[in-house]
Amino acid sequence: MQRVQLQLTLLFLGCLLSFQSLAAVKIQSWQTSQGAKVMFVAAPELPMMDMRVAFDAGSARDGEKWGLASMTAALIGSATATRNENQISDGFNRLGSEFSQQAGRDSADFSLRCLSREDIRKQALAQFSEVLGKARFDDKILQRERSRWLAMLKQKNSQPQVLASDLLWKTLYGDHPYAHSSDGTMQTVETIKQADLQAFYQRYYTASNAVISLVGDLDRKQAERIAEQLAQALPQGTKPKALPPVEEMKNPQTLMREFPSTQTYILNAQKGIKRGDPDYVALFVANEAFGGGGFGSYLMDEVREKRGLAYSVYSYFAPMKLAGPFTIGLSTKNASAKQAQEVVDHSLHTFVATLNEERLQEIKDNLIGGFPLRMDSNAKLVAYISMIGFYGLPLDYLQWFPQQVEKLSLQQVIDAWKKHIGKSPMLRVMVGEPK
Known part of the structure; x- marks a missing residue:
């Protein structure tokens, strides 16, 4: 019992030191x-x-x-x-x-x-x-x-x-x-x-x-x-011209490519957001609940736990200099490809209604509690500050991000999701031998 208490105490101190280190960045x-x-x-x-x-x-x-x-x-x-x-x-x-x-x-x-x-x-x-x-x-x-x-x-x-x-x-x-x-x-x-x-x-x-x-x-x-x-050591040079704007697809599309495989690989995507978008934090939190949070996510529950259609299903935003994609991915048996896609479509429409204050607080606690682990080494930290510098994010970003997560209301999360997801045409790609 004393050993367990000691381990818990050390874990608490480790987390405390991590938060202190984060605050000191x-x-x-x-x-x-x-x-x-x-x-x-x-x-x-x-x-x-x-x-x-x-x-x-x-x-x-x-x-x-x-x-x-x-x-x-x-x-x-x-x-x-x-x-x-x-x-x-x-x-x-x-x-x-x-x-x-x-x-x-x-x-x-x-x-x-x-x-x-x-x-x-x-x-x-x-x-x-x-x-x-x-x-x-x-x-x-x-x-x-x-x-x-x-x-x-x-x-x-x-x-x-x-x-x-x-x-x-x-x-x-x-x-x-x-x-x-x-x-x-x-x-x-x-x-x-x-x-x-x-x-x-x-x-x-x-x-x-x-x-x-x-x-x-x-x-x-x-x-x-x-x-x-x-x-x-480098020539001074000049900055390259800005990239051209990203144009949206005009209509939803479904593409199927035949491939000799026992599984069909399914990707769904639409135009997402760029680095620095003011809705990024709210969308990041929403996606943790939807498909970015592993076994606790809505997609995992609908696709795997309830129906056994896939071992894994995920979603993520990939913000870049310009709008990167919002992507949903999974693989399933060829015979269940159509059903799996239907479940994904249904989940996109029903997800927001399942969000509540209790679930939001759980997501926020997990993100804030785990945030220091994202930079618990100098190698991770230098990658973060390089990203901040390259994309022109605020210098206090590492403190600002968890603070913004904590401040988010349920309505802000819902509004950001409704504003972005489903407003752009959705692309669906299937590679395999879907039935």
Whole structure:
């Protein structure tokens, strides 16, 4: 009994410390002399530095060569003007540091993690700056990576859930740059040449197009010097033009693609919201109750618990620079595809009527109580402040968000859901052999 009480006490103290840490998160922001935006949080608790650099260089900037942004990001770190691939890898490993990169539709992101000890930090930063600022695209590495990329795309084409997702984005966004997969297609990747990578790199990997985020055992002056050193390694450049507006589908659509599978993969989507939308918090809370909250959600109860139509069903908003989709997804036996879709349709219409004060408070308590766990490491925190900087959200966002959740009334949640969900045409995609 005493052991259980001790465990509960430690759990309570851990939660208390998490909330205190969250309350203590103070984001500082400024610009370097080269025009790069900097986000900084001092975190002296661990002798580590986490750094993330986000460029407005995602696949929305691909042009006609779909996959160009992702392949450019993937090859950065493979060679520089003075180092080859092995030297770069060995250099980071020797320092016990970690380098990684990724690209999505909006951004290309590069991360460095190392000890904050000055001698190690300086060496890791020097190599990181060289990798980003003096990237070289070796044709032999390009050919190797292209072969690997094509094999990956071929494998994707054998996965019905991926086919459903690609078809959803293509149909929902039409001619917009968001429409195509960040990975590109086998046809477009075949056309990417060394000169394309170099041109994309020179256009988008500039200081004025970068958000530099730092979290770690640093003071403001150290953070300023680090950010300045990295920005100086990049050409100043200019920001790219804003993306064209997202146009809605004119009419609801249902698309079916035959695929030899025992399951039918079903996706429903409509135009959602962009980052910074004033209704985001209310919609986030509503979706936790609808399909984002796992086993306690309305969709899970209707589709799985009551009818046994699917093992899992989910929904989510994907806000981006422009309106990202609101998506509902599940897979079910081919024979039950029609019934499962009917249940989803019915749930969309009946969900709001099931919301009440008790359920809302339960959702709010879970979100507020679990919010500190979303940033319980420096790596998570640097990803958050990078997102805040990239999308121009308020610097107090990490304190503001749970406060707004707590303030929400039931009517505000219902009004936001009714305002957005069902007002845009709904796209339904089925991939499999639905009966």
